[in-house]
């Protein structure tokens with residue numbers, strides 16, 4: 202029986218990627234760097250999950266930008282997170298249409314809700330505080346984020362840790378994801394997946410049990426059909 206829903210954050214709960222991109226660019230500028238990530242480049246870099254990893258991927262392609270130390274990347278990423286969380290706190294991002302209603306209905310039904318994401322805990326907290334208010338910790342009692350695991354999506358580690366903290370077997374849980382890496386991560390942890398297209402989605406959702414074009418399509422009836 203499905204009694205737990207585990208959500209990805211970026212792209213799934215909210216369309217965050219454009220604000221992430223702007224925050225990266227502002228951090229680069231603050232550090233006196235002339236790096237600019239335009240939309241096309243960012244779409245490419247999204248193939249790599251995790252902010253520090255994304256900067257590393259950029260530098261591995263732009264060999265004239267290096268060498269940059271791990272410490273410098275961490276400092277840049279810390280600054281980017283400060284900028285991103287301030288933008289989110291100022292209300293620049295809303296939950297995707299249909300998400301608030303779906304979360305409310307799932308809670309009414311007694312389902313457990315959790316988060317499994319490669320974004321930082323600070324980013325998750327800023328987004329959920331701004332959109333759900335201080336009660337967000339009651340809405341999502343288990344949050345696995347950022348550097349709590351060493352291998353990010355598409356590795357199964359975030360989902361494996363979420364299952365352990367929830368004390369649930371994979372067959373009781375469904376993952377909700379918007380990216381190929383996210384779908385692969387959840388599948389590798391043994392979960393069934395509902396894939397929802399987002400602004401930056403890659404189109405390959407192979408292996409997902411359900412594929413939706415928008416979050417308004419999320420419903421408890423979908424879960425009954427999966428069970």
Ligand SMILES: [Mg+2]
Nearest residue numbers: 209211212379
């Ligand atoms: Mg995502």
